[in-house]
Amino acid sequence: MSNGVSTSTDKIIVDRSRSHRNRAVSKAVRQTRERLQTGHSRSFDRELMMMHVDTLLQGASVMPIFVIVAAALGAYLTRDAQILIWAIPTLTVHAINMLLGRRAKKYEMSAGRAKKWRNILLLGQLLIGICWAFFAMQGCSACGGDSFVLYKGATLLVAICVTTMANFMLPRAVPFAFAPAIVALAVKATLGRDPLDITLAAAITVAVVFFTFITKRMFQSNLKILSFQSEKDDLIAELEVAKSMSDEARRRAExxxxxxxxxxxxxxxxxxxxxxxxxxxxxxxSAEVMGPLNNATYREYTTDIHRSGQHLLNLINEILDLSRIEAGKYELNEEAISLLDVAEDCIGMVQLRARGKNISIAPQFELQLPSVWADEKSIRQVILNLLSNAVKFTPQGGEITVKVGWTSGGGQYVAIRDNGPGIPEEEIPVVLSAFGQGSIAIKSAEQGTGLGLPIVQAILAKHDGQFMLKSRLREGTEVIAILPAKRVLQSLPAVEDAPSVERRKKSFA
Incomplete structure (x- = not known):
């Protein structure tokens, strides 16, 4: 440190980078999701009916196998082939239901047809229910004890389970299929007043009610899954449209x-x-090479022409630099340079203009800074642009401070502070944008293109560095150009090659 300047405040300068989220896109996605979730509920009759038909056809062989096994076991228990008569119409009705399911799958299912086919399939379940009622009325005079009642009860419970699993997408299928059997059992229990028949009727009734409740819950769960799937599909469609529009807009912008x-x-x-x-x-x-200009006004005009032309050439050079940067044609010629030397040279270049406005420039440099790996011309342009802005906007008799030192991250920085009018906080993004100028710059007599700070940011970005601007109205402005630690060249010991290391090992051995 030199010039008696404390570095306690300088050490808080930290390399910072912020990633900005696209708030507009996030807001659009959130609004779309809320609209889909709170919008009018869709009718999924068609989807539910197609799912029911698929489930019905996939389990087509379960019920026939169960009926055949139940009939064979009943014939074995009763020693009577009468129960086989029940199996024939039951299998026939089941086959009719399967044919109806195949027919429904062939048709193009619409919402209106879905309601029609639901009623037809419920009617088919009612026919199966009549068959189960016939089974519930079966009796066995030759059977001893309560074995036949247990057989009927177990058969009906398994039938209820199989029907529930095959028709959970058709909520009223279970009551339609077993209401006739419950009526038959209730009538038989009422007429016979047998405790076993009464218990069987009650157990089957409770089972039907329970499995009806289970079927309804499963149906509601599948309905909710379909609703979520539909919302997701709609949201994906909206996002795809937005993405395609965004891609097209980006392509046109590029x-x-x-x-x-x-x-x-x-x-x-x-x-x-x-x-x-x-x-x-x-x-x-102006030099009067071809002869003297006797008119003083003409001499003044030539000076104005040269000054205006030089100003215009500087503006064109800035535009050319920015266009090269945006087109990716700006190449760096990197070498080891001293940030202190470059800053001193730039101060010398603007010193004449500063003295013309009675502005003092106070350098505050940390001594013995190592070199950095950078493009000298570009870094010189960065510091010169920042110093020129400071001189331009600092009032008569003002002061500019130039600091060069270490960042807390191990990099190096150049900070330039003036006591000019400052920049309103809401105008800082405008000043940092291409062709952007603040209200004070617009009122200034020395107007420019507004490309100085964007070029500075672009050059620092090419060096993996960062640019910071701090300003308060009527308190001045401070700009900081930061080069990262990886560009600082530290003195390192020479690396020995492998053969010399091997020879040294052998000599020690």
Whole structure:
């Protein structure tokens, strides 16, 4: 540290980078999701009916196998083939239901047809229910004890389970299929007053009610899954549309940006040629190479022509630099440079202008800073742009402080602070954008293109560095250019090659 400046405040300068989320896209996605979730509920009759038909056809062989096994076991218990008569119409009705399911699958299912087919399939379950009622009325005079009642009860319970699993997408299928059996058992229990029949009727009734409740819950769960799936599909569709629109807008923006960069580069080159001629002839006239200018007004005009041409050439050079950066044609010629030396040179270049406005420039440099790996021309342009802005906006008799030192992250920085009018907080993003100028800059007599700070940011970004701007109205402005630690060249011991290391090991051995 030198010039008696405390570095306690300088050490808090930290390399920072912020990633900005696309708030507009996030807001659009959130609004779309809320609209889908709170919008009108869709009718899923068609989807539910197609799922029921698929489930029905996939389990088509379960019920026939169960009926055949139940009939064979009943014939074995009763020693009577009468129960086989029950199996034949039951299998026939089941086959009819399967044919109806196949027919429903062939048709193009619409919401209206779904309701129609639901009623037809419920009617088929009612026919099966009549068959189960016939089974419930079966009796066995030759059977001893309560074995036949247990057989009927177990058979009906298994039938209820199988029907529930096959028709959970048809909520009223279970009561339609077993209401006739419950009625038959209730009538038989009432007429016979047998406790076993009464218990069986009650157990089957409770089982039907319970499995009806289970079927309803499963149906509601599948309905909710379908609703979520539909919302997800709609949201994905909306996002795909938004993405395609965004891609198209980005493509057009890139094409427009490329065309703009090419146009600026072409026009800049076209304008620089006549400008150089104007500057050359104005210098010849100012120097009176071809003879004296007797009119003092003409001499003043030539000075104005040269100054205006030089100003215009500087603006064109800035536009050309920015267009090269945006087009990716800005190449760095990197070498080891001293940030202190570059800063001192830049101070010397603006010193004359500063003295003209009675502005003092106070350097506050940390000594013995190592070199950095950077493009000297670019870094010089960065510091010169920042110093020129400070001189431009600092009032008469003002003061500019230039600091060069270490960041807390191990990098190096150049900070330039003035006591000018400052920048309103809401105008800082405008000032940092291309062609953006604050209200104070617009009122200034020395207007520019508004490309200085964007070029500084772009050059620092090419060096993996960062740019910070701090300003308060009527308190001045501070700008900080940061180069990262990986660009600082530290002195390291020489690396020995492998053969010399091996020879040294052998000598020690």
């Amino acid at each position: 094409e427009a940006n490329l065309a703009k960069s090419r146009f600026l580069a072409s026009m800049s080159h076209e304008l620089r040629t006549p400008l150089n001629a104007i500057l050359g002839f104005s210098e010849v006239m």
